[in-house]
Amino acid sequence: MSASSTELRRGRSNMREVAELAGVAMSSVSRVLSGHPDVSPLMRERVLAAVEELGYRPDMLAQSLRRRETMSVGFVVGDISNSLFAEILKGAETTLREAGYSMLFSDSGGDPELDLAHVRLFEQRRADGLILSLVREGQPATVQHLERIETPIVVLDRELPEAAGASRVLSDHRAGMSAAVRHLLALGHRRIGLIVGQPVRPAVERRRALEQVFAEQGLAPTYDVREGTFSAEHGARATAALLDAPEPPTALIAGGNQLMIGSLQVLRERGIALGRELSFVGCDDIAITELFQPPIAVVRRDNELLGRRAAELLLRRMRGEQEPVVELLPTEFVPRASCGQAP
Amino acid sequence: MSASSTELRRGRSNMREVAELAGVAMSSVSRVLSGHPDVSPLMRERVLAAVEELGYRPDMLAQSLRRRETMSVGFVVGDISNSLFAEILKGAETTLREAGYSMLFSDSGGDPELDLAHVRLFEQRRADGLILSLVREGQPATVQHLERIETPIVVLDRELPEAAGASRVLSDHRAGMSAAVRHLLALGHRRIGLIVGQPVRPAVERRRALEQVFAEQGLAPTYDVREGTFSAEHGARATAALLDAPEPPTALIAGGNQLMIGSLQVLRERGIALGRELSFVGCDDIAITELFQPPIAVVRRDNELLGRRAAELLLRRMRGEQEPVVELLPTEFVPRASCGQAP
DNA sequence: TTGTCAGCCGGAATCGATACCACTAGCGTA
DNA sequence: TACGCTAGTGGTATCGATTCCGGCTGACAA
Numbered sequence: 001m002s003a004s005s006t007e008l009r010r011g012r013s014n015m016r017e018v019a020e021l022a023g024v025a026m027s028s029v030s031r032v033l034s035g036h037p038d039v040s041p042l043m044r045e046r047v048l049a050a051v052e053e054l055g056y057r058p059d060m061l062a063q064s065l066r067r068r069e070t071m072s073v074g075f076v077v078g079d080i081s082n083s084l085f086a087e088i089l090k091g092a093e094t095t096l097r098e099a100g101y102s103m104l105f106s107d108s109g110g111d112p113e114l115d116l117a118h119v120r121l122f123e124q125r126r127a128d129g130l131i132l133s134l135v136r137e138g139q140p141a142t143v144q145h146l147e148r149i150e151t152p153i154v155v156l157d158r159e160l161p162e163a164a165g166a167s168r169v170l171s172d173h174r175a176g177m178s179a180a181v182r183h184l185l186a187l188g189h190r191r192i193g194l195i196v197g198q199p200v201r202p203a204v205e206r207r208r209a210l211e212q213v214f215a216e217q218g219l220a221p222t223y224d225v226r227e228g229t230f231s232a233e234h235g236a237r238a239t240a241a242l243l244d245a246p247e248p249p250t251a252l253i254a255g256g257n258q259l260m261i262g263s264l265q266v267l268r269e270r271g272i273a274l275g276r277e278l279s280f281v282g283c284d285d286i287a288i289t290e291l292f293q294p295p296i297a298v299v300r301r302d303n304e305l306l307g308r309r310a311a312e313l314l315l316r317r318m319r320g321e322q323e324p325v326v327e328l329l330p331t332e333f334v335p336r337a338s339c340g341q342a343p
Numbered sequence: 344m345s346a347s348s349t350e351l352r353r354g355r356s357n358m359r360e361v362a363e364l365a366g367v368a369m370s371s372v373s374r375v376l377s378g379h380p381d382v383s384p385l386m387r388e389r390v391l392a393a394v395e396e397l398g399y400r401p402d403m404l405a406q407s408l409r410r411r412e413t414m415s416v417g418f419v420v421g422d423i424s425n426s427l428f429a430e431i432l433k434g435a436e437t438t439l440r441e442a443g444y445s446m447l448f449s450d451s452g453g454d455p456e457l458d459l460a461h462v463r464l465f466e467q468r469r470a471d472g473l474i475l476s477l478v479r480e481g482q483p484a485t486v487q488h489l490e491r492i493e494t495p496i497v498v499l500d501r502e503l504p505e506a507a508g509a510s511r512v513l514s515d516h517r518a519g520m521s522a523a524v525r526h527l528l529a530l531g532h533r534r535i536g537l538i539v540g541q542p543v544r545p546a547v548e549r550r551r552a553l554e555q556v557f558a559e560q561g562l563a564p565t566y567d568v569r570e571g572t573f574s575a576e577h578g579a580r581a582t583a584a585l586l587d588a589p590e591p592p593t594a595l596i597a598g599g600n601q602l603m604i605g606s607l608q609v610l611r612e613r614g615i616a617l618g619r620e621l622s623f624v625g626c627d628d629i630a631i632t633e634l635f636q637p638p639i640a641v642v643r644r645d646n647e648l649l650g651r652r653a654a655e656l657l658l659r660r661m662r663g664e665q666e667p668v669v670e671l672l673p674t675e676f677v678p679r680a681s682c683g684q685a686p
Numbered sequence: 687t688t689g690t691c692a693g694c695c696g697g698a699a700t701c702g703a704t705a706c707c708a709c710t711a712g713c714g715t716a
Numbered sequence: 717t718a719c720g721c722t723a724g725t726g727g728t729a730t731c732g733a734t735t736c737c738g739g740c741t742g743a744c745a746a
Contacts, residue, residue: 014731014732014733015732015733015734016732016733026732026733026734027734027735027736029733030733030734030735031734031735034734036735058732058733059731059732059733060733061731061732061733062731062732062733062734063732063733063734064733065731065732065733065734066732066733066734066735067733067734
């Protein structure tokens with residue numbers, strides 16, 4: 001076929017050129033390519049031959065403008081270098097792509113103001129939907145804006161007022177964390193330190209689980225919660241502070257993978273034997289937990305699944321389903337040797 | 344101001360509505376908003392007031408169609424859940440966004456055919472540029488296609504024929520790996536096992552460094568290279584195979600973070616004391632290397648920098664610079680206790 | 687022979703913004 | 717007074733597709 005010679009003539013060809021080559025109207029080309037029923041076999045053949053000859057591929061920009069949908073969704077997270085978000089992104093992107101959507105990605109770099117800026121940007125780009133993991137839940141300007149817009153939204157493990165009308169995919173942090181705390185209590189621990197990041201849903205839920213289990217068992221609140229940023233630095237500082245307290249905890253829970261890394265660095269430096277001198281639980285399984293000596297107990301969840309579910313909920317909304325949905329995904333406590341009998 | 348009442352009237356307002364409200368022509372609105380010099384102060388004021396009143400924000404889709412540029416770039420990688428790529432993505436996205444570009448992201452899931460599909464998709468979306476980390480360098484259809492298109496391309500640590508005209512950002516794997524090998528040789532190791540993934544540039548360069556250092560020092564090629572996929576499974580299998588060989592290596596190098604994880608799992612299971620019974624070097628630093636007992640020597644590099652550089656090279660190409668550029672970024676060998684005297 | 691209807695096709699408006707061209711008003715100059 | 721020039725403005729074609737509407741053709745029934 002002489003396709004390539006003609007095809008190389010210019011960068012792209014447009015629908016008019018196809019129509020001219022086939023000797024038909026643009027509307028007919030459009031009908032053939034979009035599978036409209038009012039097309040004769042002869043017409044179909046001629047158009048497809050011209051399309052082949054020119055190597056024509058429709059311009060999605062023009063399609064989007066005319067059809068009023070871009071087949072794209074915006075994805076905003078605070079830090080993609082955190083494997084948690086990378087895995088969620090992977091699940092979401094794969095699912096959306098299989099449904100014909102492309103993903104616009106942006107990283108807010110931990111800056112809550114950028115969350116809003118990126119949402120507005122994706123609106124200007126006419127994204128058909130948004131998947132968001134806000135840096136800060138309470139940011140007033142952001143929340144107000146989300147309540148105002150009509151683009152379908154799915155939020156990832158965050159709280160948001162009903163008024164925003166967003167679907168949500170949540171992890172059941174309470175279940176996993178409660179199991180972890182009960183495990184520690186059963187081992188005789190009473191003074192438990194919990195390190196968490198910014199007060200967004202995961203941190204809030206983890207804290208509540210701790211408080212609730214203590215309350216249920218009629219125990220005095222002899223736990224110590226350290227809130228801060230979601231970083232290795234805070235993990236390290238909080239760990240040091242907890243260990244240096246007058247009555248240091250006998251068990252430590254790090255509420256997030258970055259916090260865990262910082263925490264383990266300090267514990268390593270101080271030469272503390274996990275499981276014997278101090279029990280330790282991490283959150284969000286990463287490679288290190290199994291390979292660490294001793295292996296580290298964790299509350300884990302399936303991040304890629306979280307992304308896939310988010311994409312599925314968004315697809316439903318984009319296909320016209322009105323009601324926002326909330327989906328709760330399980331977490332699981334995995335006991336390992338880092339937890340031992342209280343001293 | 345009565346902005347909100349009017350603003351909420353409809354989802355979006357377009358330029359015609361702004362023009363009508365201001366009582367001017369659309370072309371004047373366009374001029375004001377795009378900073379054209381032919382605008383009187385009065386005109387500017389009236390238009391901006393109308394824009395404010397309606398909460399107007401231009402539709403980037405229509406702009407892109409007319410201006411013939413989308414201010415977006417496509418980013419294609421094989422597996423975003425690998426922290427290596429996530430960090431590169433972060434660097435690239437941040438740099439591009441600061442320059443006014445949005446990023447279209449897609450994950451090929453290790454399937455070389457999808458690389459090509461995604462490139463074509465982003466062309467249809469009229470991306471102004473592409474950043475690619477191909478799953479397989481030699482894929483003929485993909486390479487041919489890349490040679491044909493005129494969209495600026497930057498490839499991430501991959502080889503590609505000159506004809507593609509792509510800029511490239513490369514890591515100097517040879518430098519770091521050579522240092523690692525020399526370090527092992529100095530410790531008396533002669534039988535060295537190297538585990539690598541698919542034969543793309545990083546794997547090829549790491550292997551060459553090993554061979555070259557042996558040759559330089561006039562040593563017999565008593566190394567053993569195991570090629571496979573870039574996965575923990577291959578890391579584990581190759582490690583087991585190497586250890587079970589008639590003359591097992593006294594030092595092991597894992598050419599990639601996933602491979603390292605699989606390898607360490609096997610070494611842990613077999614209870615092998617790193618640094619004493621077997622020396623070990625990893626590639627691409629991750630949290631685990633410092634926290635492992637003993638800490639693991641690695642060849643490391645700055646992944647986020649790689650992403651930033653890629654974005655910068657792409658920006659230059661998109662701004663009209665014709666010549667493709669190749670940039671080599673340093674790698675560094677970090678000796679740690681996992682390397683010890685040969686038995 | 688005429689009317690009806692289904693099938694198929696072309697023409698043109700449209701999506702929302704940009705940019706070129708033509709025009710006007712106002713000013714300076716010969 | 718007539719003319720040219722410039723700053724500022726409006727009208728309109730255009731980017732590349734979709735879609736509505738109307739018209740043509742041929743088959744079939746009355």
